[in-house]
Amino acid sequence: MILYNIKSAWRSIRAARYYSLLHIIGLGVAIATAVFIFIWVKYERSFDQFNPHVSQIYRVNNAYTTSDGNNTIWISSPAPLRKIALQNKQVAACVRIGPDYGASKVVYQGKTIYDIGSTTRFVDTDFFSLFALPLLKGDPTTVLASSNQVVLSASMARKLFGRVDPIGKVITLHDKDHFVVSGIAKDMPSNSSLPHMDIFLPLTFIAGPYQRSTDKSTNNAQAVHTIDDEYGSFDYGVYVRILPGSNIKQIENQITKKYLALGGPDVSGNLFVLQSLKTMHLVDEYGGKSMLHLVDAFGWIGLLIILIACINYVNLSTARALVRLKEVGIKKILGADRKVLMGQFLMETALILFIAILAAAVLVTLFMPLYCRLTGHVFSWNLLGASFMTKVVLVLLGAYLASGVYPALLLSNFRPLAFMSGQQSKGRPAKFISRRVLVVIQFAISVVIVFGAAIMIRQMHYIKTKDVGYNRSLVFTVQMPAAMENHSDAVIAALQQNSAIAAVSTANQNINEVTRSSGGFGIPGRSDIDLLFNDLEIAPGFLSAMQMKLTQGAGFSGTPADSSGFLLNQTAVRVLNLQHPIGQQVIYQGRKGTVIGVVRDFNFQNLKEKIAPIVIYSRPGANGKHGSVLYVRAKKAALQPAISSTEAIFKQYAGELPFKYDFLDKNFNSAYDSFSRSLSLLNIFSLVAVLISGMGLFGLATYTAEVKTKEIGIRKVMGASKKDIIELISRDFVLLVLLATLIALPVGSWMMHRWLTYFAYKITIGPWVFVIVILFMMLITWLIIGFKALQAASKNPVKSLKTE
Helix, strand or coil: CHHHHHHHHHHHHHHCHHHHHHHHHHHHHHHHHHHHHHHHHHHHHCCCCCCCCHHHEEEEEEEEECCCCCEEEECCECCCHHHHHHCCCCEEEEEEEEEECCCCEEEECCEEEECCHHHEEEECCCHHHHCCCCEEECCCCCCCCCCCEEEEEHHHHHHHHCCCCCCCCEEEECCCEEEEEEEEECCCCCCCCCCCCCEEEEHHHCCCCECCCCCCCCCCCCCCECHHHCCCCCCEEEEEEECCCCCHHHHHHHHHHHHHHHHCHHHCCEEEEEEECCCCCCCCCCCCCHHHHHHHHHHHHHHHHHHHHHHHHHHHHHHHHHHHHHHHHHHHHCCCCHHHHHHHHHHHHHHHHHHHHHHHHHHHHHHHHHHHHHHCCCCCHHHCCHHHHHHHHHHHHHHHHHHHHHHHHHHHCCCHHHHHCCCCCCCCHHHHHHHHHHHHHHHHHHHHHHHHHHHHHHHHHHHHHCCCCCCCCCEEEEECCHHHHCCHHHHHHHHHCCCCEEEEEEECCCCCCCCCEECCEECCCCCCCCCCEEEEEECCCHHHHCCCCEEEECCCCCCHHHHHEEEEEHHHHHHHCCCCCCCCEEEECCEEEEEEEEECCCCCCCCCCCCCCEEEECCCCHHHCCCCEEEEEECCCCHHHHHHHHHHHHHHHHCCCCCCCEEHHHHHHHCCHHHHHHHHHHHHHHHHHHHHHHHHHHHHHHHHHHHCHHHHHHHHHCCCCHHHHHHHHHHHHHHHHHHHHHHHHHHHHHHHHHHHCCCCCCCCCCHHHHHHHHHHHHHHHHHHHHHHHHHHHCCCHHHHHCCC
16 A cells, blocks of 8 residues: 555656646755754754753853943953852862963974964863863873973874874973973864863963062062962953752852952952853853844744745645546545545655655755855764754654645545536635635745844944944054064054055054953042943054044143043043043042043944943053054055065064964954854845745746636637736735735834844834835745746637637
8 A cells, every 4th residue: 555655646746747846846945944054053052062061060250230330241250269169068160261371382392383372271170070071191180280281182282293192292382381291182172162272281380379560569579479369360261060959149149258258348349140151152141142042043944944835835735636636536436535545645745755855965965065164164963963863853744744734634535526526616715715824824934034134134234334433444453472562663663654554553452352441440539430441552643543533632642641641432431420521630540640532432342232431541661562462554455565564574573473464344343253154044044935935926826827727818818918817816926925024024023123132232123124025025926926927928818718
């Protein structure tokens, strides 16, 4: 019986090649698209899940609430939190990840590797045990037991030693610090929330004892300190593993209470909160879930695209039911019962779905390299574990049931006498209405996806083109080594003489990534100020080089008087309630000075964050030293000569160090790289949803034209024009798509309004968006239906009627 059903199903598929091909293409593209989506969703949800204790590991973040009610959270904390956390009985372990080493190169027997600073970190001895990062060589409990030991990643070991066993070999950092290789770690996985590291140094190397630079000036020359005394230095990522069933709030309160008691009045106002490693990749430190919601939305889009393809199958199968009336009637008269007929039609669906799955597998294989480039990730088949494949199988089973059961029930339920007498099913408006409902549902889904993509595109465009308060066009930055920074005056003077360069200056941070902040801002005579201020040190010509504007006062002049001057942004003036800021005496981090100017607000952080107060200063140092970041603005059409000239100056001071530069606008956009990639995917998937819906509409239009061939011929003989025929075929479909659009737009608007709340600077959803989406859907509908309607209207009526 099964073999008979397969043969019968294959004959039916071949007999209706056109519609079968539509089914296979629609289902195949939908399944392939869903697989791509599910792989991406699986990857985004897989971060840190390789750690068996991921649900018990938390990062200790520092939260600071200022007098204006703003809550600021730092993901870095003081080193003493380790000993404080381990005093809590609910904490099983605590590990700190220190600042990067700052070394520019690592050397082994004359072989040098550069650009290692950001991937070289100090960590506690039990780092590898807590984060379940496997060691290829070495014992995780002892590899960092001594302060002169080092663990290398497998890739770093290959670069330095080739095939030679690196254990016991001595490497040199900073041309002076020597470390013995004690272990080789497996390369950190890409789906880890931890900063990528290739060189792991023991935290005991910098733990002390040592003297502070201020000890001599405070007559405390005999004092010694360790990092566990530095309650005010927030330089470490602190992670704890808690015991199962622990009370998070109790741990937070205990850490905060103990820290405030030990740190004294200088650290008042700080409190500590735990952030779960399990959700850290998708939920930010403030609890923002925009990325989590985006991942969830993609998962639903994958399911909905398959649902759209299933609706296409159901619609076309039920619409063509009348074509198969006599087939079903004859089989019933010959003794076939409903069960046998259902088996045949379900087998037909299964065979079409099987061919579609094969087509989807081919599409996924062909387009996977392109998909990896588009997403910026290399997806491993190891990611597709048993649970993933189980979910895919369940989705395909659901698609099979959704596509096959209803058409099989409908076709097997027709009455033989009605079939044999040539009577069509009458009095069954519900079947026609249900098909209309399905068309409305599938296009409503497509409209919601298209509307969401339109809003996201507009928001991304707004972010990239927003006036951020400075001109980042044609500006590139260079991280100067110490030898170059110590000759800043000479570097700037040389570059200013170059005809390809419009302006040049220096600062201590990237202008779009100002991360330094402090609560040490005060005004004499006022005790109500408890605010966090970001700070930025700049060279005298920085404002003009970046084309930043002053709303009041003046900038820095390059004279010794600059050391007592401060610039505030408009936000700082507003929150401080300064009516006349120029000349106002202020204190910042213990240094007294005067406000000499007010800078127009500029965005110095991610545009998801509102502009915060910032204080800008310029402390004239030896040889014009104001920071290690060199800013160069090239003249139009002279970008490459400006880069080459800067490289030549760099080589004079940096020697063998490789020259690297970053375009400021590219660096600005890179902060939204993940979002941009997600948006690109959404654009593609929205087009796929519309394409699949359109294919179903095209199939229905084709079938409508076929069954109305006689009617169209009669109407044309009676004088109907092409316009009348096109209207006859397309009217119902256009109205259904318009209804679907009108139903979907309020839903899409509500969803995107919620999504936009995660941005401090965002677009408003105006009426033009609704109009454009409506016009887009109408255009797609007319292109699909109009083509088929015009084709039907252009047929010779004599050919349509000659067989009747």
